[in-house]
Amino acid sequence: MAAFNVTPSDPSIFILTGIPGLEAAHIWISIPFTTFYIISLMGNFMLLFAVGRERTLHKPMYLLLCMLALTDITSPTVVVPKELCIFWFNLKGITVAGCLTQMFFLNTSATLVTMAFDRYVAICNPLRYATILSNARIAKLGIVCLIRSVLFILPLTLLLSQQPFCANRIIPHTQCEYIAVEKMACGDITVPRTYGLVLLCVIFGFDLTLIALSYGLIIRAVLRISSKKSHHKALNTCTAHICVMLTYYTPGLFSNLTHLFGQGIAPYVHIILADLYLLIPPMLNPIIYGVKTKEFSEKVGKCMWGESISPR
Template identity: 50%
Template sequence: MQQTPFCLRVVHLLPYSMSDANKTDFTNPSTFILLGIPGLEMAHVWISIPFCTMYAIAILGNFTILSIVKTEPSIHVPMYYFLCMLAVSDQVLSTSILPNTLSIFWFNSREIDFSACLTQMYFIHCFLTMESGILVAMALDRYVAICKPLRHSTILRNPVVAKIGLSVLLHSCMLALPTPFLARLWPYCRTNIIPHTPCEHIAVVKLACADIRVNSYYGLFVVFFVTGLDVLFIVVSYTQILRAIFSLPTKDARLKTFGTCSSHLCAILAFYISSLFSSLTHRYGHYVALHFHILMANMYLLVPPVLNPIIYGVRTKQIWDRLLCLFTHKGT
């Protein structure tokens, strides 16, 4: 595979020259070099400010959601159990990315152990897939609550919710498992320099001196088959939900019922629109600047963990009331 011309322009960023790295014959190198956002090295400190702010919002917001659901017995229902799963997934996803990214921006700590790189790759793909699966589970909850309201408590009992959560977890872990194993198979004899902030799957395997079509095919399988099925299930669920809503007799009843889905719809849009935009940027990346492509890839990983607690905190009455109650007590 032809070496990317960009690598020739980053020699001055490294403690050793690119030519020395290229002369080294190695398979499965002990470390990779993460460049951060190539072309914007001088602005890394400034870029770290919104990144750090987003990470703080994600951690604080999702922790608040978990704390409120834990301490408020009135919301111990399937919708909020799934919301807690989403919050945990967001916590792990953002924590698997941001600390390493900020260490690059702040301390120029670019080296990452090969095994740590593969572990980060696994966590990224695992928890992105898990987030999609949890959104499907939440769509199921909304479908049952609106289309079969009298049977909601019998259909989605706590053991059923636990089984759904466990199946989403196992499904995500198994689907993400081939990604690091496939990446470990190839010899990396060209360079160990990754023009990215996290160890993203394709960014890593593009450095391999081998035919990586199996990696590309598996990535496409996950995107189009697995994520596509998730989207299809959500669309079918909301088609039935909208039919049930429009059959209600009054406008107020329709608006009130639709309001119970608004937070979930916003979370779906935040996740899948950012995913689609990142995929298009990756697919047509040769038409855009490299730093823009990498910034968009980071936004795809960071936007859902930041927006989800804000969406549910603002648009879910029980959580909003609990937050107001907490702040009111603190103020008095």
């Protein structure tokens, strides 16, 4: 995904313009973007380091959190460095292969669904938790999530790679978002567009349905508990995961809705929303688990500073 100073007519290169209408503010916009990205990398690498070093954290919940952290490192890293090249050095060129690579890695994995299932088993079947969700089974679920992403997303990038693109090949965006690339195609895009819409409905619809089902069963199980203290303790184990889901699905859903129905909204609003959706959840996830999970925060404090730091 190297950057090149090329003309828009170069057949092997796309041109990412940055944020149309806010070109004069690119340098200022890069400051929060860089800050969010650095915090995200530091938080997620710290999470991986702490879980890898502390054997007491080698549990399904934390292994799933590591899978999420790997996604949170990969997705921004395929986009943010290129964005900063645009903002700082006006290097707007990106190869076709680089653009399709961005598209492939910009899709949410199924890790959040697996995490919801983990919380369901922990609350509804606590005595069988270790049997149902062993570390080996979590590893297998991780492989299934990876295979699912490849099988669903790869055809979309391959379909678009076969399309003829318009001569100027200019993408008015900071990244190769699917909708932005699709608009450049000059051929018949019925098949990739239909597949993209079906994929969006399947991924969001299927994942959200499974998550809602898991939490519906969790709430039913909690309501059967007579002790209010037990109510609070059971629901508290889900708080961190619920917060993480909200950071992902809320801005993601809003961003997609503005693309579909927000024709009157300024283009730079769409672009900034897409960028924040890519940056905010990876930055917040380690913080959320650090604040909401006492065991995790204590182990991180021990690994980083040699002492335990408990959340208030």
